[in-house]
Amino acid sequence: MIRPDAPVLLEIRDLTARVEDQPILKGVSLTIRAGEIHAVMGRNGSGKSTLSKVLAGHPAYTVTGGSVHYRGEDLLGLEPELRARAGLFLGFQYPVEIPGVSNLEFLRVATNARRAGKGEEELDTFAFEDLVRERLLVVQMDPAFLERSVNEGFSGGEKKRNEILQMALLEPLVAVLDETDSGLDIDALRIVAGGVNHLAGPDNATLLITHYQRLLDVITPDYVHVMAAGRILRTGGKELALELEERGYDWVDAELAALERTPAEVG
Amino acid sequence: MASSATVGDLVSQPYKYGFVTDIETEKIAKGLSEDVVRLISAKKNEPPFLLDFRLRSFRQWLQMEEPDWATLGHPPIDYQEIIYYAAPKQQEKKASLDEVDPKLLETFEKLGIPLSEQKRLSNVAVDAVFDSVSIATTYREKLAEHGVIFCSISEAVKDHADLIEKYLGTVVPGNDNYFAALNSAVFSDGSFVFIPKGVACPMELSTYFRINSGDTGQFERTLIVAEEGASVSYLEGCTAPMFDTNQLHAAVVELVALDDASIKYSTVQNWYAGDENGKGGIYNFVTKRGQCRGDRSYISWTQVETGSAITWKYPSCVLQGADSVGEFYSVALTNNRQQADTGTKMIHVGPRTRSTIVSKGISAGHSSNSYRGLVQLGPKAVGARNYSQCDSMLIGDQAAANTYPYIRSQQPDASIEHEASTCRISADQLFYLQSRGIAFEEAVSMMVSGFCRDVFNQLPMEFAAEADKLLALKLEGSVG
Numbered sequence: 001m002i003r004p005d006a007p008v009l010l011e012i013r014d015l016t017a018r019v020e021d022q023p024i025l026k027g028v029s030l031t032i033r034a035g036e037i038h039a040v041m042g043r044n045g046s047g048k049s050t051l052s053k054v055l056a057g058h059p060a061y062t063v064t065g066g067s068v069h070y071r072g073e074d075l076l077g078l079e080p081e082l083r084a085r086a087g088l089f090l091g092f093q094y095p096v097e098i099p100g101v102s103n104l105e106f107l108r109v110a111t112n113a114r115r116a117g118k119g120e121e122e123l124d125t126f127a128f129e130d131l132v133r134e135r136l137l138v139v140q141m142d143p144a145f146l147e148r149s150v151n152e153g154f155s156g157g158e159k160k161r162n163e164i165l166q167m168a169l170l171e172p173l174v175a176v177l178d179e180t181d182s183g184l185d186i187d188a189l190r191i192v193a194g195g196v197n198h199l200a201g202p203d204n205a206t207l208l209i210t211h212y213q214r215l216l217d218v219i220t221p222d223y224v225h226v227m228a229a230g231r232i233l234r235t236g237g238k239e240l241a242l243e244l245e246e247r248g249y250d251w252v253d254a255e256l257a258a259l260e261r262t263p264a265e266v267g
Numbered sequence: 268m269a270s271s272a273t274v275g276d277l278v279s280q281p282y283k284y285g286f287v288t289d290i291e292t293e294k295i296a297k298g299l300s301e302d303v304v305r306l307i308s309a310k311k312n313e314p315p316f317l318l319d320f321r322l323r324s325f326r327q328w329l330q331m332e333e334p335d336w337a338t339l340g341h342p343p344i345d346y347q348e349i350i351y352y353a354a355p356k357q358q359e360k361k362a363s364l365d366e367v368d369p370k371l372l373e374t375f376e377k378l379g380i381p382l383s384e385q386k387r388l389s390n391v392a393v394d395a396v397f398d399s400v401s402i403a404t405t406y407r408e409k410l411a412e413h414g415v416i417f418c419s420i421s422e423a424v425k426d427h428a429d430l431i432e433k434y435l436g437t438v439v440p441g442n443d444n445y446f447a448a449l450n451s452a453v454f455s456d457g458s459f460v461f462i463p464k465g466v467a468c469p470m471e472l473s474t475y476f477r478i479n480s481g482d483t484g485q486f487e488r489t490l491i492v493a494e495e496g497a498s499v500s501y502l503e504g505c506t507a508p509m510f511d512t513n514q515l516h517a518a519v520v521e522l523v524a525l526d527d528a529s530i531k532y533s534t535v536q537n538w539y540a541g542d543e544n545g546k547g548g549i550y551n552f553v554t555k556r557g558q559c560r561g562d563r564s565y566i567s568w569t570q571v572e573t574g575s576a577i578t579w580k581y582p583s584c585v586l587q588g589a590d591s592v593g594e595f596y597s598v599a600l601t602n603n604r605q606q607a608d609t610g611t612k613m614i615h616v617g618p619r620t621r622s623t624i625v626s627k628g629i630s631a632g633h634s635s636n637s638y639r640g641l642v643q644l645g646p647k648a649v650g651a652r653n654y655s656q657c658d659s660m661l662i663g664d665q666a667a668a669n670t671y672p673y674i675r676s677q678q679p680d681a682s683i684e685h686e687a688s689t690c691r692i693s694a695d696q697l698f699y700l701q702s703r704g705i706a707f708e709e710a711v712s713m714m715v716s717g718f719c720r721d722v723f724n725q726l727p728m729e730f731a732a733e734a735d736k737l738l739a740l741k742l743e744g745s746v747g
Contacts (some may be wrong), residue, residue, distance in 0.1 A: 056698075058698055059694060080698060084704035092702075096696050098696050099718075100717025101713050101717040106700070106703070109713070110700075110704050113704030114704050166703060
């Protein structure tokens with residue numbers, strides 16, 4: 001839902017970043033307002049996953065320039081846990097397994113950390129159980145998953161559902177979902193997308209990072225951005241995604257090549 | 268910013284029990300000889316059978332060589348440079364706590380072990396051992412009402428000589444191994460527990476060992492006997508000051524369980540581990556063994572080993588009685604230059620005996636952490652079963668973890684299972700937890716306690732939280 005007067009939640013300006021000595025992001029700018037759903041599309045290696053990791057504060061990525069403001073405040077100076085407590089959420093493409101740490105306990109500690117960030121009081125074990133059982137419905141997850149270790153032995157689809165469950169509990173203001181559709185069969189995709197749609201509201205925003213149109217068939221974006229070689233090449237409405245689907249990414253290459261011939265025109 | 272390198276820094280929490288109590292001590296001259304053994308025995312007014320035991324052990328020790336098969340390295344120990352007896356100066360063991368030197372009470376209070384009547388733990392009886400001597404034992408009268416004897420081994424030698432003569436050295440003989448022989452010759456004090464037939468000990472028993480002197484060896488001897496149908500849960504804790512020299516600690520623990528008896532023995536070992544360059548710290552060479560002498564008897568060892576420069580320790584069970592059960596649950600954490608070679612021996616003698624081994628090793632810094640375990644099934648152990656699980660967790664990339672399982676079976680009708688795994692706390696796991704609002708240190712702590720949960724669940728309730736806190740302490744610190 002686009003409302004020009006809605007508050008800006010995330011403001012990315014000329015962001016550049018590298019992994020080890022390899023520059024990946026080469027000047028990304030993006031403004032996200034409350035209520036909006038954005039999709040970033042692009043080929044493998046275009047930098048779209050890096051963008052999500054940089055936003056969440058992954059230690060392997062070094063920001064070399066530009067700025068990111070979250071609700072008007074500098075985001076990049078914050079430790080990852082403080083970004084999460086402030087309401088930024090990253091849904092992982094490959095959620096890691098953490099043997100020995102109970103999923104329920106993990107969800108409770110995370111939820112309480114986020115609540116502390118909002119100035120709300122901690123939930124005790126019982127209150128949390130009530131909450132988690134209610135939120136399980138959003139992703140149609142079996143309560144048995146709560147008793148297992150975090151993501152341990154979960155199938156690809158179960159891991160993604162667990163991500164959306166976390167999102168449902170943490171109630172983020174900006175959710176960055178990195179390739180949430182990858183590895184999902186059509187039923188799981190529908191459940192996950194249903195969860196995301198359910199959680200999207202006028203006060204929060206969603207940034208979908210995806211490869212394919214099929215996720216955007218079930219979650220309708222307000223904006224589509226095409227990313228290539230660490231830059232956003234083009235921004236449009238949902239029809240841009242359909243165009244990509246139809247024409248493939250080859251025209252992106254042509255446009256990129258043109259861009260690199262005339263670097264002065266960038267921006 | 269978080270990275271796997273900083274996980275290593277995390278483990279370097281300053282040792283908070285490193286203080287020395289300034290107290291007048293009676294020590295004998297350093298060095299070891301037959302005269303020294305006689306002197307120790309004389310100082311304690313021991314009956315002849317005990318002096319004989321000491322002398323026999325000493326003579327055998329002289330013939331023995333220090334073992335060198337463990338994955339441990341240290342400069343040679345000069346046994347003539349050690350003082351074999353040190354005691355805080357106070358004449359007799361005091362009848363009442365009011366007469367104990369307040370400095371000693373203060374020391375234990377600082378260690379979190381209040382002994383005075385107002386402050387002591389309400390459901391745990393404590394024997395407090397300072398250097399070589401037991402200074403106080405709480406709740407003795409209450410235990411005596413149930414026929415339970417809980418006192419220092421020196422007192423037991425005086426008051427219950429028959430029991431000592433009957434059981435001492437029957438599980439770990441005087442010539443069992445080099446360090447056990449040394450202990451048998453010069454042991455100073457320790458705890459004695461006797462649970463008579465049919466009695467379930469009404470409270471947790473606990474001994475707290477405190478090393479104070481810098482040049483004194485520590486040789487405690489603990490003996491626990493549970494008669495038919497009796498049961499007891501016992502916990503020992505240990506700390507020592509920070510010295511830049513090494514102190515030798517060679518203890519012996521013997522457990523005897525008769526028919527249907529059960530003994531649960533837990534250890535939280537937090538001796539001083541030395542500094543980050545490996546200077547100082549305790550050399551911990553300990554022999555612990557339990558004998559399930561009776562049918563359907565049960566002995567369980569749980570250990571949380573976080574201290575010592577060197578740990579050489581294999582709490583074992585001899586499963587003699589039919590249907591007897593032995594268990595070993597261990598968490599060993601090493602950091603900096605610490606070395607641990609620890610594990611267990613499960614000796615299945617009787618039919619249908621069962622044993623479980625769960626070992627969790629955590630290595631950080633430049634430390635080395637080895638599990639060494641023997642599962643032996645004799646010809647009469649028909650239908651015996653063993654399950655072993657050995658997991659290692661590596662923190663950083665300079666630490667070493669080894670697993671040495673030995674299995675010897677002379678019994679075709681038996682089942683033996685062994686599982687082993689190695690994992691590393693990865694930067695991606697930490698980032699995942701952080702990205703959910705969980706601080707770096709808490710994330711490490713969650714993963715480590717998750718890794719150890721199977722073992723912590725075995726600790727007495729009062730101490731499970733303590734153990735969790737202790738590991739968290741060792742893992743918290745410098746990340747700001």
